[in-house]
Amino acid sequence: MIAGIELGGTKTVVAVGSSNGSILEEWRFPTTLPNETLGQAIAWIRERGTPDRIGIAGFGPVGIVKNRETYGKILATPKVGWAGFSITDLFASAFPACKLVLDTDVNAATLAEAKSGAAAGLDDVVYITIGTGIGAGILSGGRLIHGALHPEFGHFKVPRMTGDDFSGVCPFHHDCLEGLASGPAIAARWGMPAHELPSDHPAWDMEAWYLAHGILAVVAIVPPSRVIVGGGVSQSESLHPKIAKYLNQITAGYFGFSETDGFIVPPALGQEAGIRGALQLAIS
Ligand code: ADP
Ligand code: ZN
Numbered sequence: 565m566i567a568g569i570e571l572g573g574t575k576t577v578v579a580v581g582s583s584n585g586s587i588l589e590e591w592r593f594p595t596t597l598p599n600e601t602l603g604q605a606i607a608w609i610r611e612r613g614t615p616d617r618i619g620i621a622g623f624g625p626v627g628i629v630k631n632r633e634t635y636g637k638i639l640a641t642p643k644v645g646w647a648g649f650s651i652t653d654l655f656a657s658a659f660p661a662c663k664l665v666l667d668t669d670v671n672a673a674t675l676a677e678a679k680s681g682a683a684a685g686l687d688d689v690v691y692i693t694i695g696t697g698i699g700a701g702i703l704s705g706g707r708l709i710h711g712a713l714h715p716e717f718g719h720f721k722v723p724r725m726t727g728d729d730f731s732g733v734c735p736f737h738h739d740c741l742e743g744l745a746s747g748p749a750i751a752a753r754w755g756m757p758a759h760e761l762p763s764d765h766p767a768w769d770m771e772a773w774y775l776a777h778g779i780l781a782v783v784a785i786v787p788p789s790r791v792i793v794g795g796g797v798s799q800s801e802s803l804h805p806k807i808a809k810y811l812n813q814i815t816a817g818y819f820g821f822s823e824t825d826g827f828i829v830p831p832a833l834g835q836e837a838g839i840r841g842a843l844q845l846a847i848s
Pocket of ligand 1: 572573574694695696697746747748757758759760795796797798799800801
């Protein structure tokens with residue numbers, strides 16, 4: 565038996581799966597305080613047996629580098645009660661004989677999309693999520709990218725669109741990509757939540773322009789074969805072709821992709837990507 569947990573900022577998903585990583589049963593519930601949330605997940609898994617392996621896909625920032633003091637802990641999050649909390653300590657004491665594999669929620673979603681989603685069969689994939697925050701998972705040469713931390717795509721500094729004097733909503737950097745282009749940034753800039761803005765509103769051209777500049781950075785450094793753009797905000801109609809248009813403009817043909825070659829795509833697994841990725845982590 566294997567188990568997976570996707571620990572999200574607002575909801576948590578826990579699942580048990582078979583040895584090939586497919587979901588046998590899953591349960592979704594709201595993320596509250598750490599002991600309560602993870603305690604519920606552990607109790608649910610226990611009712612179904614004792615797993616040999618557990619994949620944990622956690623919201624960031626989270627310490628995912630083994631042998632570091634920060635390993636297994638949620639780091640500088642504004643989420644009440646979570647900063648400094650060790651996810652792995654709790655799981656290790658609940659399931660002492662079990663192998664734990666921890667990664668970020670976006671890295672897990674990247675793995676799932678590359679296994680059986682919008683980038684099936686590809687080894688070089690970037691998955692970007694635009695919701696309450698902005699994050700990215702990177703699969704390069706078939707391996708998920710980590711370093712001293714994990715990718716922090718949302719906090720990359722992008723150029724300013726001419727005439728844009730919005731201060732930005734990132735509490736750390738103000739006008740990083742997340743500060744200028746996340747869901748809360750759109751809502752603050754235009755005085756209306758992103759999901760209520762019509763698809764022909766100028767907000768979406770600006771959104772696509774900023775995202776294209778962020779994507780240019782990953783494309784120039786990692787060279788993925790495909791970029792998946794997901795998250796709540798990506799559901800705006802025709803955002804993907806708009807991003808492709810701007811990416812094509814600003815790269816001026818240099819990278820050899822075109823507006824219509826399917827380089828920028830929506831995710832295929834929807835709500836299931838994170839938890840499927842957590843199970844993939846467990847068997848990795
Ligand atoms: P979270 O980041 O909390 O997991 P989501 O990925 O669902 O949540 O992102 C929430 C953001 O997505 C909100 O800012 C919301 O306004 C925006 N959003 C949700 N649906 C749409 C839509 N159809 N079009 C554009 N924006 C949307
Ligand atoms: Zn920032």
